[in-house]
Amino acid sequence: STAQSHQQHQRVGVAQICDTSAKSAVSLRSGISTRTNEAGGQQPASAADDIEAEAKNEVSLQSAVLIQKWYRRYKARLEARRQTSWMIYQSIEYSSESSQLHLYNFFNDMLRLGGGGVGGASANAGFAERLRQKSIEEEDEELLEHTGYSEMTVERNYKGPKLSFPLSATHVQLMIDSFRQGGLLHARYLLQLLHETRSVLKTRQNIQLVSSSISKQLDLVIKMLSLNANFHAPILKVTVVGDLHGKLEDLLIVLYKNGLPDVTNPYIFNGDFVDRGPNSVEILAILFACQLVWPSAVFLNRGNHEDQVMNLRYGFIKEVQYKYRQTANKLLNMFSEVFAWMPLATVIDDRVFVTHGGISDKVDLDRVRRLDRHRYVSVLRPPVAKSSDEKVDYMEWRQVLDLLWSDPKAQQGCKPNTFRGGGCYFGPNVTRAFLDKYGYKLLVRSHECKQDGWEFCHEDTVLTVFSASNYYEEGSNKGAYVKFDSECRPRLVQFVASRRDKLPKGQRLSSVEESALRDLRGKILASKSELIDAFLRLDPEKTGAIRVSQWCSTMEEKLRLELPWRTLRPHLAQLNKDGRLLYMSTFQRAAIQHRLSGGKEMANSVTETVYKNREELETIFRIMDKDNSGQISLEEFKESCRILCQATQRQMTEDEVADMAKSLDLNSDGYIDFNEFLEAFRIVDYQRQESQKRLLGDSVQSSVSE
Amino acid sequence: MPITAKQKGRATQQRRKQPPADEEVWKAAFKRLDKRSRGAIAIGDLGEALRRAKFVLSEEEVQDYAKDADPDASGTVELPNFLTVAARAKAETLSPEQWAQALDEAFLTFDKVEAGRLKAEDLQGWLTQLGEPLEAKEVAQMLRGLVDENGMVVYQDLVKRLAKL
Numbered sequence: 102s103t104a105q106s107h108q109q110h111q112r113v114g115v116a117q118i119c120d121t122s123a124k125s126a127v128s129l130r131s132g133i134s135t136r137t138n139e140a141g142g143q144q145p146a147s148a149a150d151d152i153e154a155e156a157k158n159e160v161s162l163q164s165a166v167l168i169q170k171w172y173r174r175y176k177a178r179l180e181a182r183r184q185t186s187w188m189i190y191q192s193i194e195y196s197s198e199s200s201q202l203h204l205y206n207f208f209n210d211m212l213r214l215g216g217g218g219v220g221g222a223s224a225n226a227g228f229a230e231r232l233r234q235k236s237i238e239e240e241d242e243e244l245l246e247h248t249g250y251s252e253m254t255v256e257r258n259y260k261g262p263k264l265s266f267p268l269s270a271t272h273v274q275l276m277i278d279s280f281r282q283g284g285l286l287h288a289r290y291l292l293q294l295l296h297e298t299r300s301v302l303k304t305r306q307n308i309q310l311v312s313s314s315i316s317k318q319l320d321l322v323i324k325m326l327s328l329n330a331n332f333h334a335p336i337l338k339v340t341v342v343g344d345l346h347g348k349l350e351d352l353l354i355v356l357y358k359n360g361l362p363d364v365t366n367p368y369i370f371n372g373d374f375v376d377r378g379p380n381s382v383e384i385l386a387i388l389f390a391c392q393l394v395w396p397s398a399v400f401l402n403r404g405n406h407e408d409q410v411m412n413l414r415y416g417f418i419k420e421v422q423y424k425y426r427q428t429a430n431k432l433l434n435m436f437s438e439v440f441a442w443m444p445l446a447t448v449i450d451d452r453v454f455v456t457h458g459g460i461s462d463k464v465d466l467d468r469v470r471r472l473d474r475h476r477y478v479s480v481l482r483p484p485v486a487k488s489s490d491e492k493v494d495y496m497e498w499r500q501v502l503d504l505l506w507s508d509p510k511a512q513q514g515c516k517p518n519t520f521r522g523g524g525c526y527f528g529p530n531v532t533r534a535f536l537d538k539y540g541y542k543l544l545v546r547s548h549e550c551k552q553d554g555w556e557f558c559h560e561d562t563v564l565t566v567f568s569a570s571n572y573y574e575e576g577s578n579k580g581a582y583v584k585f586d587s588e589c590r591p592r593l594v595q596f597v598a599s600r601r602d603k604l605p606k607g608q609r610l611s612s613v614e615e616s617a618l619r620d621l622r623g624k625i626l627a628s629k630s631e632l633i634d635a636f637l638r639l640d641p642e643k644t645g646a647i648r649v650s651q652w653c654s655t656m657e658e659k660l661r662l663e664l665p666w667r668t669l670r671p672h673l674a675q676l677n678k679d680g681r682l683l684y685m686s687t688f689q690r691a692a693i694q695h696r697l698s699g700g701k702e703m704a705n706s707v708t709e710t711v712y713k714n715r716e717e718l719e720t721i722f723r724i725m726d727k728d729n730s731g732q733i734s735l736e737e738f739k740e741s742c743r744i745l746c747q748a749t750q751r752q753m754t755e756d757e758v759a760d761m762a763k764s765l766d767l768n769s770d771g772y773i774d775f776n777e778f779l780e781a782f783r784i785v786d787y788q789r790q791e792s793q794k795r796l797l798g799d800s801v802q803s804s805v806s807e
Numbered sequence: 808m809p810i811t812a813k814q815k816g817r818a819t820q821q822r823r824k825q826p827p828a829d830e831e832v833w834k835a836a837f838k839r840l841d842k843r844s845r846g847a848i849a850i851g852d853l854g855e856a857l858r859r860a861k862f863v864l865s866e867e868e869v870q871d872y873a874k875d876a877d878p879d880a881s882g883t884v885e886l887p888n889f890l891t892v893a894a895r896a897k898a899e900t901l902s903p904e905q906w907a908q909a910l911d912e913a914f915l916t917f918d919k920v921e922a923g924r925l926k927a928e929d930l931q932g933w934l935t936q937l938g939e940p941l942e943a944k945e946v947a948q949m950l951r952g953l954v955d956e957n958g959m960v961v962y963q964d965l966v967k968r969l970a971k972l
Contacts, residue, residue: 164913165938170865171910171969172934172941172949177858181839511843668835 244438248431250292264290264390266297273361273390280349280383288428291386295435298389301396302442307474308466309400309447311339311367338584338592339449341369343547343554343566344404347378347420350598351569351580352387358594359582362391362398369447371547371566372404372457372505376415378569382424385436403443403474404457405505405523405548409433410479441475445504448541452589455545459507459563460535461499461525462515469500477501481523508549509563529559536562542589554581555593570597573617618672624660625673629688631659636684646681734772833893836860837886847883850876856889862896863906866939872896907970914962924959 255263262279264272264286276286286294340359345352362368370388375381392399405411412418421436422429446456446469476484480501483493506524510516513528532544544563550572556565570580579595586592625632635655639647652674653666675686836859840848848856853876854869864872876884876892884892901909917933918925931946941949953960953968 160916161933162938164916165933166865166867167909167913168969169934169939169941170863170868172945173854173866174858174861174863175949175969176945177855178861180855181836181859665835667831 245296248292248296248435250289250296250431253289253292253428255287255289259287261285261287262290264294266293268294268297268390268393270361270363270394273387273394276383276387276390277353277356280380280387281353285424286383286386288425288432291382291425291432292428292435294386294389294393295432295439297393299435299439299442301392302401302439302444303475305442305444307445307470307472309444310451311369311400311447311449338586339367339369340582340584341371341455341545341566342582343371343568343580344373344550344572345370345378345384346373346406346569346572347375347381347384347416348569348572348598349378349380349383351596352384354580354596354598355568355582356387358596359584362395364395364398367398367400369400369402369449369455371455371545372402372443373406373547374404375417376406376412377572378416379420381417381420389439400447401443402447402455402457403440403445403480403505405480407440407443408479408481409437409440410481412436437478441478443474445469445474445501449585450587450589451540452542453545453585454536454539454541454543456504457546458503458505458524458548459509459527459546460531460544461503461507461527462531462534463496463499464503464535465500466539468497469504472497472500474501480505506548509546509558509565511558529562532559532562543591545583550578551581552578554579554595555583564591566593618669621662621664621669622673624662625656625687628659632656632687633684635659640684644681645685646677646679646683649676649680649682652682652684652687829893829897830890833860833890834886837889841886847885848889850882850884853877853884853889853892856884857893857896860893862893862900864896907966910966910970911963914966918962923963924961927954927958927960930960930962 261284262272262275264276279286340355342352342355360366368391374384374388378384388399388401392401406415406417409418417436418433421432425432446454448454473484477498478485483498486493503524506518506521507527508518508521508524509532510526510528512526513530515528515531516526518524518526536542536544542562546563546565547567549565549567550569551565551567554567554570557563558565564583566581566583567578568580568582570578572578579597581593581595584592584594632655635658636647636652637643639651639655649667649670652670656666657663670682673687675683677683836856837848838844839859840852840856850873853873854864854866857864857869857872872892872895875895876888878888914925915921917929927950930950931943934941934946935943949969950960950965953964955961
């Protein structure tokens with residue numbers, strides 16, 4: 102029958118494949134007759150049948166191996182894809198951070214220019230004052246006056262956790278239970294919590310010390326009492342937790358798996374508690390409460406995100422404003438205070454040095470111990486001056502910056518961290534020198550997201566631990582924490598905080614990858630004009646195509662993202678039939694994709710400039726809007742126009758500015774809100790667009806239209 | 808003039824046939840595992856590197872190549888040796904279409920009644936006990952989302968998933 106012969110044919114196929122694997126000894130006939138037998142429904146019973154049975158086994162074996170081979174390849178390919186998306190995320194993230202620092206530098210320059218410059222002294226002075234950090238030389242009483250809570254009452258219908266001071270472990274549990282269900286801590290309790298925490302942190306050293314064994318004195322006493330010569334005092338394991346970035350679930354997983362802090366279970370929290378995630382406030386509340394309840398068992402290190410300048414940009418301030426509205430200002434001032442009082446590093450048993458970012462070849466721990474950390478309200482700004490003519494001690498400032506911002510790299514030596522815009526890249530020799538100088542065995546730091554949540558480098562002398570799982574996207578990475586035993590041997594624990602774990606691995610990866618590519622396309626569009634300029638220069642004969650290698654180097658030169666452009670090319674641009682790259686397709690696909698994914702209309706350079714500057718604009722707006730009202734006055738707007746013009750090197754006359762200001766005050770009340778502000782910066786560059794069109798020529802453009 | 812589908816197809820085909828492009832893929836796979844940029848990977852990573860370079864190999868086959876990849880038995884594989892091994896693997900490998908058919912037939916071996924379906928439990932058993940066993944966890948991952956409420960797997964779907972990358 103046809104069915105049977107069909108089966109026979111297929112059986113042959115498998116055997117053939119097995120032969121290419123060079124291992125099979127299958128007799129085709131045995132294979133076929135086995136099939137026939139089964140179709141007949143009878144079990145084999147003779148010696149010949151035994152061989153047949155064995156042959157059948159052999160075929161099953163080979164089939165199994167085939168499937169297994171495929172699975173193994175599939176797994177390896179998934180890993181490779183994951184790593185590519187990973188690289189995209191990392192480069193986009195860090196390039197954001199460096200522009201933050203550039204923005205800060207720009208404001209610093211502007212401050213220097215500010216005195217008696219354009220626009221009249223008084224206007225400038227007011228503006229400059231606004232930008233300058235509020236003086237933090239206030240005494241504690243003054244601080245209390247401005248951020249007092251005693252007059253605040255808690256409403257009767259308040260459903261969140263109720264605190265009473267001094268706090269106890271019960272309160273911590275209460276907060277955890279409430280936050281887990283979306284509860285909000287009342288501003289009054291939060292303020293008091295912050296005040297208490299500030300008092301405690303003030304008493305801490307810049308570099309804290311923690312020991313993994315109960316004091317020797319106590320040890321001796323216990324030994325004597327127990328009259329047991331072999332008695333050993335309980336050895337504590339010190340746990341180090343990395344970046345949390347507002348992801349409450351991850352903190353709760355750690356506390357659940359590892360237990361709440363207490364004398365027998367000390368914790369070091371290594372910074373970056375806030376920004377990006379949705380529960381920065383709740384995380385801080387829990388950590389500060391723990392600090393108060395178990396002061397000798399909780400050690401907080403400051404991270405680069407425990408910083409007002411970063412919070413403006415990365416979401417913490419937005420979160421506080423959203424959750425606390427009228428009291429947001431008070432709270433933000435207090436948070437800022439507490440951040441400034443957070444210690445900079447912690448040492449375990451004189452053997453393990455724990456800090457948020459890393460080190461540099463200039464780090465001098467004696468200097469670090471002596472400095473007044475409280476003066477660094479933002480680590481990105483010079484320390485607050487003690488007197489008006491005091492000069493900034495750059496060497497001291499650098500110590501703090503390096504500890505909180507540096508990254509380890511494979512290359513020897515110490516270079517400025519241009520990617521992030523602050524701190525250094527330090528190599529294995531720098532680590533070796535540091536550890537030898539101070540007698541440490543290991544450097545533990547966080548600051549960088551790692552796929553497995555942890556990573557050793559510099560021949561296992563540096564350990565990165567990162568505790569925010571799924572940091573970029575669902576499925577992007579695991580979180581981890583590390584426990585050190587009395588010999589300071591690390592044990593790493595991984596976890597993932599996600600309930601939405603239903604997608605199989607392949608699909609989950611796609612959304613991570615897609616998301617990364619989408620971000621990348623957005624960035625490409627934002628730099629469209631510069632890229633087109635560069636491409637045109639490489640294509641003087643206007644063929645519309647350049648070599649792939651030329652495209653790769655141009656992309657890297659303009660975007661500076663250090664990505665594997667050649668690998669990404671299929672997702673970003675098309676080739677013509679000669680294998681040359683049609684450079685305009687870089688934007689075509691991006692535009693189409695963007696539209697498909699619901700992005701804004703991106704076809705012209707006007708919107709592109711807005712998109713590129715949007716983050717900067719929002720940051721500037723927030724700085725202008727000191728009372729956090731969401732509005733700025735026309736005068737301030739004009740001032741900011743002038744500044745941004747300098748930054749983007751586009752010229753606008755006073756009249757143009759005034760006209761814009763007037764026309765944008767949509768409800769004519771003399772104030773501009775943020776949307777109006779954004780609209781204001783559609784810096785139209787008609788000439789540029791026109792000249793590009795002429796150069797390119799209509800023929801080339803239409804040849805790539807799909 | 809707009810690019811026709813035919814032209815695009817031709818371009819794609821040409822790309823596939825170019826050996827230099829393959830070498831790029833192999834180099835990239837090697838580099839990802841050579842995290843410290845030493846120009847060499849551990850012999851234990853040879854399988855992973857070859858699979859990332861899109862080769863479908865059994866552990867036994869990897870061992871076979873290992874001898875060529877590390878001729879002086881130093882425990883490391885240098886890039887030039889890796890590329891040679893990859894070229895050899897390429898010469899010995901089947902075309903993607905042949906592979907897809909082979910995979911189909913492999914499943915058919917277990918599918919006595921040719922229903923197009925297999926019991927997930929049975930599949931788990933075979934793949935964790937026969938040949939070069941996978942871990943139960945890996946099989947679970949492989950089958951995730953493909954098992955219907957009766958505990959059956961339409962293996963055509965699995966073939967599609969495995970062959971996709």
